[in-house]
Amino acid sequence: MSWSEFLLSFKGRIGRKPYWLFTFAFMLISIVFPVFDMDGDVSVFGIVLNILLIWPCLAVGAKRWHDRGKSAWWLLIVLIPVVGMLWALIECGFLRGTDGPNRFGPDPSAPPAFA
Numbered sequence: 001m002s003w004s005e006f007l008l009s010f011k012g013r014i015g016r017k018p019y020w021l022f023t024f025a026f027m028l029i030s031i032v033f034p035v036f037d038m039d040g041d042v043s044v045f046g047i048v049l050n051i052l053l054i055w056p057c058l059a060v061g062a063k064r065w066h067d068r069g070k071s072a073w074w075l076l077i078v079l080i081p082v083v084g085m086l087w088a089l090i091e092c093g094f095l096r097g098t099d100g101p102n103r104f105g106p107d108p109s110a111p112p113a114f115a
Contacts, residue, residue, distance in 0.1 A: 006063075007056040013067040014060065022060050026053055 001012060030053070033046045058079065062072035100107050 006060070008059055010059050010062045010072065011066075012063050014063040015067060016064075019060060019064045022056075026057060029053065 001014075005012065006014070006018075030050060033049050034043060058075055061075055065072040065075070099109075
């Protein structure tokens, strides 16, 4: 099996050892190139790299499920809530809001105005 078939195709099977080697390599890459840099700012390179690694992770996971004699369609069902939770966590917990009032109300960080 070539590298492109291993990383990009959902067909075929792989054993436990290559699956875990890929998983540990993916974890190492995710740690070395984080989404946020040391200053707490968003690292565009880290985001792009982690997004590009989603497809190979799904492909390798599907091959491992095929090796166990099971269909890998469940990966799509699991992927939707996982991506949704990660998106909500990033949106609500890490990204900064805009200063000043907007269409949803006044700035919550502004000191209260007493009449």
